[in-house]
Amino acid sequence: MVAEGKRDPKVGSSVAADVMTRAVESKDTIKINLVNNDPYVDFDSYFKERVDVGDLDSVAQGSPELRAAIVVHVIEENIQANTIKREQPGLDPMARFNLAHDRASSTEATMFGAVSRQEFTGKNSIFLRFVDGQQNVKKEFTVNFETPDALTRTPRVVP
Numbered sequence: 001m002v003a004e005g006k007r008d009p010k011v012g013s014s015v016a017a018d019v020m021t022r023a024v025e026s027k028d029t030i031k032i033n034l035v036n037n038d039p040y041v042d043f044d045s046y047f048k049e050r051v052d053v054g055d056l057d058s059v060a061q062g063s064p065e066l067r068a069a070i071v072v073h074v075i076e077e078n079i080q081a082n083t084i085k086r087e088q089p090g091l092d093p094m095a096r097f098n099l100a101h102d103r104a105s106s107t108e109a110t111m112f113g114a115v116s117r118q119e120f121t122g123k124n125s126i127f128l129r130f131v132d133g134q135q136n137v138k139k140e141f142t143v144n145f146e147t148p149d150a151l152t153r154t155p156r157v158v159p
């Protein structure tokens with residue numbers, strides 16, 4: 001990780017740096033298993049504690065920024081889930097996930113100068129729209145999932 005005071009502010013994302021710093025400095029354990037082209041994981045699975053590095057690599061070919069945003073989302077979601085678990089111990093796991101997911105989506109949106117993320121899921125695609133407080137579109141992505149072997153869903157950012 002980056003030692004304090006060593007980060008070049010001209011390189012990379014300050015949002016990503018902040019999320020990683022909070023994760024590293026946290027006393028909580030964040031467990032993420034890295035898988036590669038897991039047919040049952042699109043980007044990540046919160047409940048299976050998995051991140052698909054094959055999916056991240058594929059997305060980065062179309063947009064390195066979107067890959068960074070997904071990583072930020074996953075780390076923030078886990079930080080928030082741990083926080084929520086302490087603050088609201090009676091909350092069931094799905095409600096805890098939904099709350100953590102919403103908070104992670106907001107943090108992810110700040111990567112694009114936005115405040116929230118809208119998501120529209122199709123059969124083999126996903127459309128992501130990042131909007132500011134006035135609903136102005138700051139960034140949009142269409143991601144298609146190709147199925148070359150009918151099992152491995154490989155996300156590709158549509159140019």
Ligand SMILES: [Zn+2]
Nearest residue numbers: 073077101104
């Ligand atoms: Zn999420």
